[in-house]
Amino acid sequence: MPLIIRKPGILTTVQDLGRTGARRFCINPCGVMDTTAARIANTLVGSDESSAVIETHFPAVELEFDADTTFAISGADFGAKLSRKSVRNWSVTKATAGDVLTFSKKGSGSRAYIAVHGGILCDGWLGSSSTNLAIGDSKLVAGDLIDCESGGVSKDLSAGLSLLPRYNRFPTVRIVAGPEFEFLTASSERTFLTDGFTLTNDCNRMGYRLSGKPVHLLHAREMVSAAVAFGTIQLLPDGQLIVLMADHQTSGGYPRIGNVISVDLPLLAQLGPNDGVSFQLVSVNEAEHLAQRFERELNYLRVGCKLQRQNAFDRS
Amino acid sequence: MPDLPKILPLGDNAITVDFGNVISLELNQRVISLAEHLTMNPFPGFVEAVPAYSSLAIFYDTLTTRAAFPERESAFDAVRRIVSRIDVEDERSTESRLIEIPVDFGPNAALDLSDVADLGGLSTKDVVEIFTNATYRVFMLGFLPGFAYMGEVDERIAAPRRQAPRLKVPKGSVGIAGRQTGIYPLESPGGWQIIGRTDLELFTPEAEEPCMLRPGDNVRFVRRDQLQN
Helix, strand or coil: CCEEEEEECCCEEEEEECCCCCHHCCCCCCCCCCCCHHHHHHHHHHCCCCCEEECCCCCCCCEECCCCCCEEEEEEECEEEECCCCCCCCEEEECCCCCEEEEEECCCCCCCEEEECCEEEECCCCCECCCCCCHHHCCCCCCEEEEEECCCCCCCCCCCHHCCCCCCCCEEEEECCCHHHHHHHHHHHHHHCCCEEEEEEEEEEEEEEECCCCCCCCCCCCCCCCEEECCCCCCCCCCCCEEEECCCCCEEEEEEEEEECHHHHHHCCCCCCCCEEEECCCHHHHHHHHHHHHHHHHHHHHHHCCCCCHHHHHHH | CCCEEEEEECCCEEEEEECCCCCCCHHHHHHHHHHHHHCCCCCEEEEEEEEECEEEEEECCCHHHHHHCCCCCCCCHHHHHHHHCCCCHHHHCCCCCCCEEEECCCCCCCCHHHHHHHHCCCCCHHHHHHHCCCCCEEEECCCCCCCEEEEECHHHHHCCCCCCCCCEEECCEEEECEEEEEEECCEEECCEEEECCCCCECCCCCCCCCEEECCEEEEEEEEEHCCCC
């Protein structure tokens, strides 16, 4: 049963957890910017967490449900309304055929996710449905029909607070040292790790250009092109920083002074122009511990949702 | 005995193995051999190996790798040890493929051929002659899906990038940027000097192997009119 896109919003795409395994062909993974939001929303509606979701920016998408559908919204708070009734983020909501989902105001965050029971069904390539804008996949436009399953769980479920990312407009995100970190001057290292940086207007799914006190290496370094990743912090020749996001290219020629750790990428994903960020250095081991802890908590949610659905089923 | 590579984290689910910050055939061969070794003998959690000029990025699923090597301090530590034990000197990589690429060097396709000729004080015929006389190695894929960075271009025709990049370089355009040559697999903005165009599809997203060229391939450009004769 399709969802009907009535208004596409400024940038609305279908994304999953990314087209991994194809970087060697120079195909970047793309995928959702805020993986935590997408995974939690999918888990709540009983979908595989790697199912495709809709990612929308503000002004956001307006869509109509063509059949009874179970969905959840996560990530940014854009004042979601289902046929004019408020919809809570991070909770399961049931739409009936003809209901219209709208987003009324830009509250907090930059990207909201819509997950539906059974996942968004669409043709993918190389094992993923993620939209790759760079090679000509298209964003959603008015009139698009998106396939998804109808029905699904009706049990009122929401995610516990402890699992939700602590979004704020000026987060401290943790990083591990990048391959060229050791070449920073002592004062630049201090600047990098203690001063804050402001997001410029040049911020999109490819990367965020930051502005702040310039940072320098001991010796200007000509680099031959080398790999970069989601979260890589590159140092530009003018001393300013750029953080690569989901649609980044697979290689680059700028020094890589840090990488934002996986569990903190969602904090970054919800920022926009004029927001700020500070960086805190942690060890790889700690980054791995944090990732492991997050997976454990997400698993509690997964098991919890499953049990509750089972109970609802047993009682019916 | 070559220098040991530097192995450093690239975030918490990838490492980079850096053989040196230069473009050299020997280092590039070590990168590709290591990539092939890992792809043929993946460790638990291995996702993919991504070759660049002189470094290899290895992506892995942190939790899978961590769980498979509980005796190690971290997944990073486990992967670092695995990689440092591999002796790529012993690995003779599969034989390089030789790929011929038919190119139209006519005026409609070769947008910058006369500029490249002028820069080198050559005729356009000389440029084509010099360009097609060499065999090029694919060092890495980058910039666009299937875009192969190849080298090395003869000094006499090694024109620098255009002062003003084009907003739209046609698909299939063959370009020169210094000692590098490459083919635009898709229409894209770009600043390389365009000296010809090929009809070959370099990037097919639906295919199992979506890119025609692989790092380590040898490439020769052939004048299309000569092929047809």
